[in-house]
Amino acid sequence: MTTKIAIITGASRGLGKSAALKLAQQGVDVILTYHSKEIEAAAVVAEIEQLGQKAVALQLDVGNSQSFDTFALRVQETLAQKWQRTHFDFLVNNAGIGIHALISDTTEAQFDQLVNIQFKGVFFLTQKLLPLIVDHGRIVNVSTGLTRFALPGYAAYAAMKGAIEVFTRYLAKELGPRSIAVNVVAPGAIETDFGHGVVRDNAELNTFIASQTALGRVGLPDDIGGVIASLLNQDNGWINAQRIEASGGMFL
Numbered sequence: 001m002t003t004k005i006a007i008i009t010g011a012s013r014g015l016g017k018s019a020a021l022k023l024a025q026q027g028v029d030v031i032l033t034y035h036s037k038e039i040e041a042a043a044v045v046a047e048i049e050q051l052g053q054k055a056v057a058l059q060l061d062v063g064n065s066q067s068f069d070t071f072a073l074r075v076q077e078t079l080a081q082k083w084q085r086t087h088f089d090f091l092v093n094n095a096g097i098g099i100h101a102l103i104s105d106t107t108e109a110q111f112d113q114l115v116n117i118q119f120k121g122v123f124f125l126t127q128k129l130l131p132l133i134v135d136h137g138r139i140v141n142v143s144t145g146l147t148r149f150a151l152p153g154y155a156a157y158a159a160m161k162g163a164i165e166v167f168t169r170y171l172a173k174e175l176g177p178r179s180i181a182v183n184v185v186a187p188g189a190i191e192t193d194f195g196h197g198v199v200r201d202n203a204e205l206n207t208f209i210a211s212q213t214a215l216g217r218v219g220l221p222d223d224i225g226g227v228i229a230s231l232l233n234q235d236n237g238w239i240n241a242q243r244i245e246a247s248g249g250m251f252l
């Protein structure tokens, strides 16, 4: 069988990196993107190669939709040069940032930055890459537990992720004729650099979240990377248009 190729945005660290390594362990090759951390991205490429899979890191700003045509061309060139292929198999829309601000304090600039990165970027990047995804391919969009439960300070961020969940269902509907399944993974709070590493580094918040989580601790990147990789497993192709929360059971 031909080796599958996944594109994972924001895989220089955090959840994307974990997903990239888990997919490589499953025998999947990876095109990963980074925004600013080129050295970290190169290290992830090296780790994937050590696992016996091919990988390439490409720079991408998901907040700049004007750059997506050029990015799609680079993907095409990369597929041709590295794999002698015209299409890839899996798209994981993972890259993102968090901004913590109460509704009363949220600025238009913060709101626009979140829209551009978390929603508009995902919408149009997916649109531009659709011609390059194989029929029978898959898409996973990363949302958040915060679309189900509310914590003060995440209104704008969670609203954008809510939009991604709706977008996912529409993608699944429109891509059904191409046999492309589209799902959402909604992580609970995970210890990464996200939001200046607050979940990992703020002991009070970490303890609070653990106390509100059925499994009694905060999540780690591999708790999510494994879920994304298993969703893309051959056995899970009939799961479509679903929001799968991986939060250890937060706020039940």
Ligand code: NDP
Pocket: 009, 010, 011, 012, 013, 014, 015, 016, 033, 034, 035, 036, 037, 038, 040, 060, 061, 062, 063, 094, 095, 096, 097, 098, 117, 142, 143, 144, 145, 186, 187, 188, 189, 190, 191, 192, 193, 194, 195, 199
């Ligand atoms: P990290 O901060 O650890 O990593 C973010 C990744 O996204 C990095 O690879 C970064 O690239 C990339 N990135 C950031 N901004 C941009 C941009 N403008 N364009 C392209 N890439 C960008 O975050 P996480 O791994 O924790 O988050 C990944 C996803 O998971 C996000 O969508 C987030 O909203 C979601 N999530 C996270 C949770 C958590 O608690 N950690 C909970 C629920 C959802 P670089 O390294 O080059 O800067």
